[in-house]
Amino acid sequence: xxxxxxxxxxxxxxxxxxxxxxxxxxxxxxxxxxxxxxxxxxxxxxxxxxxxxxxxxxxxxxxxxxxxxxxxxxxxxxxxxxxxxxxxxxxxxxxxxxxxxxxxxxxxxxxxxxxxx
Amino acid sequence: xxxxxxxxxxxxxxxxxxxxxxxxxxxxxxxxxxxxxxxxxxxxxxxxxxxxxxxxxxxxxxxxxxxxxxxxxxxxxxxxxxxxxxxxxxxxxxxxxxxxxxxxxxxxxxxxxxxxxxxxxxxxxxxxxxxxxxxxxxxxxxxxxxxx
Numbered sequence: 566x567x568x569x570x571x572x573x574x575x576x577x578x579x580x581x582x583x584x585x586x587x588x589x590x591x592x593x594x595x596x597x598x599x600x601x602x603x604x605x606x607x608x609x610x611x612x613x614x615x616x617x618x619x620x621x622x623x624x625x626x627x628x629x630x631x632x633x634x635x636x637x638x639x640x641x642x643x644x645x646x647x648x649x650x651x652x653x654x655x656x657x658x659x660x661x662x663x664x665x666x667x668x669x670x671x672x673x674x675x676x677x678x679x680x681x682x
Numbered sequence: 683x684x685x686x687x688x689x690x691x692x693x694x695x696x697x698x699x700x701x702x703x704x705x706x707x708x709x710x711x712x713x714x715x716x717x718x719x720x721x722x723x724x725x726x727x728x729x730x731x732x733x734x735x736x737x738x739x740x741x742x743x744x745x746x747x748x749x750x751x752x753x754x755x756x757x758x759x760x761x762x763x764x765x766x767x768x769x770x771x772x773x774x775x776x777x778x779x780x781x782x783x784x785x786x787x788x789x790x791x792x793x794x795x796x797x798x799x800x801x802x803x804x805x806x807x808x809x810x811x812x813x814x815x816x817x818x819x820x821x822x823x824x825x826x827x828x829x830x
Contacts, residue, residue, distance in 0.1 A: 655686050659686065662713055663690050665711065666690075670788075671694050673702060677698065
């Protein structure tokens, strides 16, 4: 459970930065870009982009592979699934609760009406 | 993606729904993700007052959630802070419930936001929900194609 929280924290922390999200969005469209291609649209320098890639790598959101001098970057969506599963737990909790709340309130309303007659 | 909104249409007056949301006997009848029992429900329905609910799920595990009432406008609006005991999910989140009168009774809009602690709160301030939603949608599609 603790490890699970740490992983989720790392996922959300990685996703909080707009540059890192832009990198992921780009990879979602065109997977397997080289680091220099990825860095091109950004106003920041290559070492700064490398730092962002390190954060994404630590969070397990990307993998890097090296062929010759070129490092290519691949999207790795597994931590996203975990984050979505986590959110779906809340959805299940509240969805079931609100269904029962609805049934309970409707029963109460019917009782009140009956008593009023 | 770190907030959740659900809507229900209920054949009961807003005041009936509001009481179901805030009275211990009401809460005992609906709170929880499955048909496991509510073991304890306490509410102190005034701004700054606290609620505490303990329940058991059908897998035998006990869970407890608690928080403070932040806004109370009977019978149309309720806002409260939310946290899990026992560190199930660290940090405090926000639950907001709006009740609107409609012909058939009440339309309830439920929102649970600021999920996942500081990271999420920061991210809300930065307003990145739209961008992430788009990304998340892609992953949901991929996830739905996964063999389960």
